[in-house]
Amino acid sequence: MEFGLFCLMGYREPGTATAAIYDAAVAQVQAAEEAGFATAWFAEHHFSNYCVCPSPLMMVARCAGETQRIRLASGVVIAPLYNPARLLSEIGMADALTHGRLVLGLGSGYQPYEFERFAEPLDDSVAKLVEFMDMLDAAFAGDCFTHAGPHYVLPETHIAPRPPQGVPDIWIAGDNPALHRVAARRGHAVMVTPRHYSAALLAAARARIAESWRAEGRDPQGMRFAALRPCCVTDDSDEADAFLEQTRFQIRLSQSLRFREQALAGAMLVEKPWAGEPTLAEMARHMLVGPAAHVAARLAEEIRAADPCHYLLQFQVGGSRTPQALRSIARFAGEVVPLLERMVGPLAGIGQRAPVTA
Template identity: 35%
Template sequence: MRFGLFNLMNQHGLEQREVFEGTIECARLADALGFDIAWFAEHHFSNYSLCPSPLMMAAAVARETRRIRLGPAVIVAPLYNPIRVAEEVALLDQLSRGRAVLGIGSGYQRFEFDAFGADLAERQERMLEIWQIIDQAVHHNRFQHAGRMYQLPDVPQAIRLYHPRRLETFFVSWSAPTIHHAVATDAVPFCTVGWGDTAALTSLHDHVARQYAEAGYDLAGRRFAAQRYVFVSDDKAELMKVAEGIRYAGRCAGHMRVGAQVLDGHVIQDRPVAGEPTLEAILAGLPVGAPETVAERLVHEIRTIGITDLSCFMWPAGLGSRAVLRSMERFGAEVMPLVTKALAADTRQPADAVA
């Protein structure tokens, strides 16, 4: 099991300085705890996320860490010039001494696309071409592309990857052409359901599996990355604050998805969305709570859904960084060993049965 740390960098009742400095502290701790990847979100124009440039955040954290890999989750590809983003991905790999990973997506917030002058209807096609351009630039060190969206001359990409290898890539987009490219490059589907419970995540996994099947592939046996809220605490009052933070971020995302957010400056008003879960349902449906509860819920989802890469969303909106770091320390000391032990037992079981 590969553990990742997802950093949304939501500013809800916090000073911006705490968001930025706390994110770097969390990444340092994740590095020390043995997490595999630190991911950084990309969003614009609101307190939902103070990270408009995940590659810049990853480069900053590269100087503060030693082992953990770093990447965007995800680059909103249609908002980029393909040459610039390809060069910056390679630059991140050099600055991190070979620790860059790529997360790429097509985006979904009309609010952001309109401000950038981008066409939301073209997002899937643009994302795929940009992904193809990045692949060629970082693996063959050439820019040459003749697509419907982008035409690039045959010029060199000066910055090489730190180690010759295939850049590990995670993606969020389920069109058949995108899946074809993903299978050809061993890319990993990356899914999240926000405040959704196990049933919601299972449903999304099954949807992705159907998209793979329609494209002519079987998702079974392939890597599958899922993002889950994770928080470790025995304090009921603190857990209620966790649920409120998860609900706030979910409300923000729900409003922005349909362009219905109401802003006070850059702050999104905390307004309900249709069909949202109760705070009690959020606490019951996510891997949050005492260490044993968190481990049990994670192991169940890993086993039943086939998760190979777990991205842990560990900073609910509104909580201070000290509480988040305390939860992370408990996750590393108490939850990760339980999960690892349970999954190791699964792999030993066939051999034990034969014996």
């Protein structure tokens, strides 16, 4: 079991400076490294205030020089929106800039709003991602490779920036059975989103993915399964309520983009409820928001129900503030983890200070 930091990098107040959003993410990554988190993840989305990070690999490159130990991860690269030859080169370069700390999260995408503006058919996205993974394997297996597939053709090509260890560790995002089967065949980890907001929903998601592993003749006991969770460690009930409301705002934007129901007021997405939306009281019962003991108990419940190997914890959601996120990161490592270890046993490394290198 490991913990990572997830940075979505959205905003709620019109006119928020993007430079400030990126700097806030860097500050959280540095705090997470100091606290002993294993990985920092950076999202990719386009054309809205839901997320202003169009290139997670650029954030990886920025943080490579700001950190020393923490792994740096795309969470995730939406591969169908890229020229594959360029993406292969940028993956190799990001791995070199991090000195091998790159974790490669890949996804097929889900927002029609984005794909339409790239003139890309969303219906082809899963097939293109799978084909890109074939290219990725070939690109770093030898000095040169060629590819001729349904969507991409590449003559004999040498990708100059080359990870010395080969293809970085790959994690696949989404709740898509076709991608789950690909992950099973290749042994990649799978991540699911905050929509699985309770232990029961998370366990059901794991069960669906386990069926894909069985269908591929693989033992689900070997499956790496990760969950993305908003998290706020606070003893202030008003602060907890405000964080839950910000979380609901963020999920509302995501759901409207998922189902092509988005509306814009100028440059800002309009917030609207989604079908089956839980109440804030329901969210409060299940989410990792509240005093350290509450957060630890919820985590223990989820770990027992769904056995994740990794959590991507988002400490800044919607329009919540960076100081609050930094306090939560410190309290999670210093207070939540010791309580959680009493409930479920030792965890990997969290809470230990990052080593200092010259």
